[in-house]
Amino acid sequence: MNFQLKGRVVFFATNNINKFNEARKVLAEYNMAVGMLGVKALEIQSDSLEEIAKASVLHAFEKCHLPIIVEDAGLFIDGLNGFPGPYSAYVYKTIGNRGLLKLMENIENREAKFESVIAYYSSELKSPICFKEEAIGEITKEERRRDRASDFGFDPVFKPANSDKTFAEVTITEKNKYSHRAKALRNFAKWYKN
Numbered sequence: 001m002n003f004q005l006k007g008r009v010v011f012f013a014t015n016n017i018n019k020f021n022e023a024r025k026v027l028a029e030y031n032m033a034v035g036m037l038g039v040k041a042l043e044i045q046s047d048s049l050e051e052i053a054k055a056s057v058l059h060a061f062e063k064c065h066l067p068i069i070v071e072d073a074g075l076f077i078d079g080l081n082g083f084p085g086p087y088s089a090y091v092y093k094t095i096g097n098r099g100l101l102k103l104m105e106n107i108e109n110r111e112a113k114f115e116s117v118i119a120y121y122s123s124e125l126k127s128p129i130c131f132k133e134e135a136i137g138e139i140t141k142e143e144r145r146r147d148r149a150s151d152f153g154f155d156p157v158f159k160p161a162n163s164d165k166t167f168a169e170v171t172i173t174e175k176n177k178y179s180h181r182a183k184a185l186r187n188f189a190k191w192y193k194n
């Protein structure tokens, strides 16, 4: 890669435009540009977001040989003993937010957290590097959103601590102040720029 671009450009292997748009805004804070690579990243079965993200970034790197990040995220609900955690994508696809709220109908403890692991890999590294962060909050009693068009995953049912709005009721800029993904990306950006 061109010397001047080194440390300033990175590629994000994802098919999720919401993740990409959030990442683009966070990395711009560090004068970094990010390109979206729609490579189908391998998702192994594991209880660990780090293991999933590491396997996924190596797989994506094999396809493009560019400095690349992938992200694996999960929603961990206290009252469900951490479920759905690493199985969040499957749960979202099958029962969605309505099913999740139904599952929690008689559960008093609504505390929950999102976790995000950003894994980075390039040809200069021996193995992928991970940056993990979380956003603490709670599961609301009903879905709350600004508009359906910008819906992203569990955003309508997750309200971060110290906020009275769900992630789906605020702008990307506002979500990026608290979100698991934005915090992990900031840690990555600080490391990458050095």
Ligand code: IMP
Pocket (backbone or CB within 6 Å): 016, 071, 072, 073, 074, 075, 088, 089, 090, 092, 093, 114, 152, 153, 154, 155, 167, 179, 181
């Ligand atoms: P993934 O495996 O990292 O793509 O994410 C697991 C599941 O959690 C998917 O169903 C996503 O839609 C959902 N998810 C991940 N991050 C977020 C978020 O920031 N807000 C809401 N849902 C999310």
